[in-house]
Amino acid sequence: MVIDASCDVSADFIAHPDVAVIPIPIRIGPVTYVDQHDADATSRYMRENANGEGVTGQSIPLDAAQMSAFFLERFALEYDSVFCLTITASRSPIHDAARHGSTLAMNAIRTLRQASGITRPFQFRVIDTRNMFAGSGVPAMALMDMLRAQVPPKDIRDPLQRIIDTTHTYYVPDNLGYARTRSRVRGDRSIKLLNVLLGSALDIKPIILGRNGDTHPVARFRGRDEAWSRLFAHAGAQVRRGLYAPHLVVSHAGPVQEVLQLEALARLRDICEKEGVHLHVLPMSITGMMNIGPGGLTLAFAGEPQDGRF
Known part of the structure; x- marks a missing residue:
């Protein structure tokens, strides 16, 4: 499972070996912070910005090419099915960049898998949670429950979509x-x-x-x-x-x-x-x-x- 860093989930969730976080660089004045669910980075941000204030800040999400490189490096050989949950597309470009990045990466992923003798199908789904922060955390945790219960990927889409919709x-x-x-x-x-x-x-x-x-x-x-x-x-x-x-x-x-x-x-x-x-x-x-x-x-x-x- 892949989430972007704006998704509010627990440290135990992030520590799971099958969870990856798309980092979000944030620039405030001359300083850049990287949001990636790191407790030390969060503490530094709060300490240096009036306990979290960043009214002039700018997020600098990864573009499609950077997303493609991230996906290719992390998922080509180790997984057959990847679910990527993002912050709502109506408020952030992250979803579109992830979707385009996954499309760019697919040919290279298939080539790498073929060269390594992996013949199993590979799927990469980018899903818009249509929510932010705690709201992106709910479908992420629900998806984790399904994966832990070994629900087949083909049976995940409908119940996950109902959770997102509600x-x-x-x-x-x-x-x-x-x-x-x-x-x-x-x-x-x-x-x-x-x-x-x-x-x-x-x-x-x-x-x-x-x-x-x-x-x-x-x-x-x-x-x-x-x-x-x-x-x-x-x-x-x-x-x-x-x-x-x-x-x-x-x-x-x-x-x-x-x-x-x-x-x-x-x-x-x-x-x-x-x-x-x-x-x-x-x-x-x-x-x-x-x-x-x-x-x-x-x-x-x-x-x-x-x-x-x-």
């Missing part, structure tokens, strides 16, 4: 002005200037829903604790209704302890344990931190559409 990601930026600036860079207009001016004055925290490549605000609350608590309660209600994958991912652009200490999270954890759902509370990727902003939070699960009420 993954809901909620974004809670902590600084509206920062979030608006970064979202406009991605082509997202869900945070308007008037909302920023009013929200900043009143400490309003919006909750933005991302699904199927689109985003829109669904709620707003006074202060971080209230917004997070209401979101955790909302997620708990969905867990009780049932999920399509037994994973709920929470990622934070800051010390994870800030999330773990909340009573609302403890209640959500109890619900998840009773329902057999794995609750993952993770540090956000550098890419996520740069875009959501310091103190931001994302939460994701795959389940039937809700009424949107908090």
Whole structure:
């Protein structure tokens, strides 16, 4: 399995020998950081950028030729089937570069396999998760479950697509002005200037829903604790209704302890344990931190559409 570095998953997930991470270089002023799920690089980024701030930052994703070289080096001989999950194509060029890169690599991969006497078919699937950050983590973890259960590759596509189609990601930026600036860079207009001016004055925290490549605000609350608590309660209600994958991912652009200490999270954890759902509370990727902003939070699960009420 291949994921790009913006996908929020655990360190144990990354350590699996059959998982590879597409790095994402990020430039802030004269300094370049490489987002690749490395704890030391993430700590350095937070330390040198006001605990994660990167409003002027630019991500520099690999292009198709670089993707092709990456795929050719890593997967030509060791694997017969490769699944590559990427951040939503509506907000990033990574998916298109991976898709074109895999096409460029295929002839060379087939030639190498033939020269090595490997006659088994080879497949490389690039899949748009149509979500970001925690939302890309849910289908990645679901796919890992299927691979561990030795589900044949031909039987993976439909259930994985259902999970992607029903993954809901909620974004809670902590600084509206920062979030608006970064979202406009991605082509997202869900945070308007008037909302920023009013929200900043009143400490309003919006909750933005991302699904199927689109985003829109669904709620707003006074202060971080209230917004997070209401979101955790909302997620708990969905867990009780049932999920399509037994994973709920929470990622934070800051010390994870800030999330773990909340009573609302403890209640959500109890619900998840009773329902057999794995609750993952993770540090956000550098890419996520740069875009959501310091103190931001994302939460994701795959389940039937809700009424949107908090």
